[in-house]
Amino acid sequence: MAEKRINLVVEGYPDAQAATKILRYLNFSTETVFNRRGKSRIDEKLAGFNSAARSTGAYWFVLRDMDTDADCAPDLRAKLLPAPAASMCFRVVVRAIESWLLADRETMAAFLAVALAKITGWPEALPNPKQYLIALARTSRRKEICEGMVPREGSGAKEGPEYASLLGQFVDQNWRPEIAAKNSDSLSRCLRSLRAWK
Numbered sequence: 001m002a003e004k005r006i007n008l009v010v011e012g013y014p015d016a017q018a019a020t021k022i023l024r025y026l027n028f029s030t031e032t033v034f035n036r037r038g039k040s041r042i043d044e045k046l047a048g049f050n051s052a053a054r055s056t057g058a059y060w061f062v063l064r065d066m067d068t069d070a071d072c073a074p075d076l077r078a079k080l081l082p083a084p085a086a087s088m089c090f091r092v093v094v095r096a097i098e099s100w101l102l103a104d105r106e107t108m109a110a111f112l113a114v115a116l117a118k119i120t121g122w123p124e125a126l127p128n129p130k131q132y133l134i135a136l137a138r139t140s141r142r143k144e145i146c147e148g149m150v151p152r153e154g155s156g157a158k159e160g161p162e163y164a165s166l167l168g169q170f171v172d173q174n175w176r177p178e179i180a181a182k183n184s185d186s187l188s189r190c191l192r193s194l195r196a197w198k
Contacts, residue, residue: 006023006028006031006061008030008063010063011036011042013165014097021172022177023194037150043064046081049062056068060087060091064091067091071142072094089197092186095127099126104122106179112137130159134151144166178191
């Protein structure tokens with residue numbers, strides 16, 4: 001059987017790294033990565049991606065953050081894409097990709113150089129996982145983490161200048177989707193959905 005090649009649609013760079021790592025973990029390969037630069041652009045094009053999946057049979061994996069757009073991921077998925085094609089895997093992250101990354105507590109603690117006890121065991125309950133992660137980075141014993149992930153005072157930025165690249169580095173080198181899935185229901189459901197293609 002030929003290896004399945006997946007078209008990937010994500011909001012940004014850390015999401016692309018995480019989704020690619022998930023596909024690699026499941027022994028899928030990536031065909032094309034569409035970085036939509038935000039969830040609103042994904043929402044605009046979602047029906048088109050779904051039509052492409054239905055008409056061509058090509059496989060599509062679309063990943064979108066829930067943020068505060070809904071109370072639960074299944075409701076948002078049903079609202080945005082009520083009739084997904086058989087080769088469309090549309091998943092909603094509760095609440096942001098950072099919660100999936102934080103769910104691998106041991107490697108995240110080591111990467112940030114913070115105590116394991118500081119990292120929540122319930123990342124999906126965080127109202128703003130990104131700000132939680134930046135607050136952790138502020139207490140890091142690694143200068144690179146503090147300076148790269150934390151916004152500079154007075155800059156007006158929401159994140160540090162190397163936030164995305166450092167997070168991407170963590171995903172590529174350290175993050176373990178199979179471990180993170182034990183602490184993240186939406187990630188566990190995502191893996192289960194993708195495994196249905198095997």
